[in-house]
Ligand code: KG4
């Protein structure tokens with residue numbers, strides 16, 4: 580808890596329900612500002628959505644209702660704690676699917692009200708952005724590349740609540756592009772791991788475009804790559820197993836090149852904004868960060884620009900509630916709490932002042 584601006588240890592309950600993971604966690608923030616995960620429970624709804632090739636909002640919301648209660652009980656029992664140990668409650672307020680957000684936010688408010696402790700509504704993207712403070716005790720500022728099924732952004736993380744967006748996607752998110760590529764090639768959902776596994780069996784011999792290559796602003800565009808992949812697949816139909824693997828390898832190679840090029844531009848902008856003396860660390864978060872080929876490409880480009888690469892462990896890169904609890908603990912330590920009227924927000928940009936990317940759709 581924060582008392583008279585002085586940090587003392589606090590235990591935060593975190594709740595995450597913005598997409599298709601129902602998650603609850605308990606995290607302790609210690610006096611020295613470091614964090615400790617006491618428990619982190621993630622109940623994936625993947626099997627409920629797999630048949631549809633994507634997340635179905637109504638199914639997700641109903642599943643959160645069923646799964647959240649047991650997830651919170653499990654988080655408490657794994658931490659060996661009762662409700663009375665909780666100093667504050669943090670729940671995702673957005674961005675995400677409204678039905679699920681209402682379930683988690685309402686539960687968080689009810690627990691906070693019942694216990695008489697502070698409540699904090701968390702921006703899911705801020706939670707991804709602050710995770711490196713929990714896993715690596717990383718201080719500000721740093722460059723963040725957030726690459727998931729719903730988001731593709733590069734941001735300067737200056738402080739809690741202070742972000743400058745450098746790049747965003749004009750169309751599909753990176754994970755979404757992997758998912759669509761997989762669907763097109765008849766592979767399962769989620770597509771990223773499937774494409775990566777098949778790429779290991781293939782050769783990157785099929786020419787595919789690198790949209791936005793060399794552009795000044797570090798934005799992404801993936802729609803053209805997806806279309807080119809479709810054309811190449813149609814041209815080879817019926818596809819042999821080797822064709823599918825070669826297409827996966829070629830697609831993944833194109834994505835790795837795109838990410839390296841766009842991130843290299845983000846490094847330059849980071850230095851332009853903050854000067855040469857600023858900490859040079861790139862943090863990669865989001866499900867796509869699990870891709871080994873992408874990680875290797877990012878490692879190479881980071882080295883070239885004198886940046887250190889930090890990739891939190893996969894279970895903390897993908898959606899989880901420990902990151903929500905940690906963001907809550909960071910905000911609480913700054914006295915940033917919310918009242919029970921905090922709304923759900925389907926859209927909630929980290930940098931509301933960022934100029935719209937030219938031609939960008941709603942995901943920017
Ligand atoms: O962060 P995440 O678990 O959920 C959200 O989207 O919020 O990210 C899931 C996305 C999916 O699109 C999935 O296909 C992609 O991350 N992904 C990968 C890999 N593992 C997961 N993409 C490429 N390579 C992977 N190994």
Ligand code: ZN
Pocket residue numbers: 703707727865897898
């Ligand atoms: Zn996420």
